[in-house]
Amino acid sequence: ADFSKAKETRAFRVGFKAGDQLSLQYLIVDRKPESSLTTKQLPTLVLTFPSGKKLRMKLNERTEFFEPFSQTPYLYLGRYSGVAEEGIHTIEVKSVRKVKIIIAVGNREVRGSVLRD
Secondary structure: EEEOOOOOOEEEEHHHHOOOEEEEEEEEEOOOHHHOOHHHHHHHEEEEEEOOOOOOOOOOOHHHHEEEOOOEEEEEEEEEEEEEOEEEEEEEOOOOOOOOEEEEEEEOOOOOOOOOO
């Protein structure tokens, strides 16, 4: 997600079957200016389950991750792992300033496409 200013929102939806593993990761590129931002300067992420339950992702780590294909260093800032509900889950991210972040769903990289309705 590439935010050009404060108070921008990006969202996407992901469908699961009941009992599926739901893995969600929040990363930034390990380069300035992103790597020097404090937690309060980073966008907030809220996961909404089909039942309406909401979970705000905690940004409680700065674990290095090097992606060899793109030769890019990243920092994991937050991760969530749990059991999905049946149906569509919504991930909504709101910015507080200009910043670029990466949100990943799942445990392995799979080529896909973005669908818009």
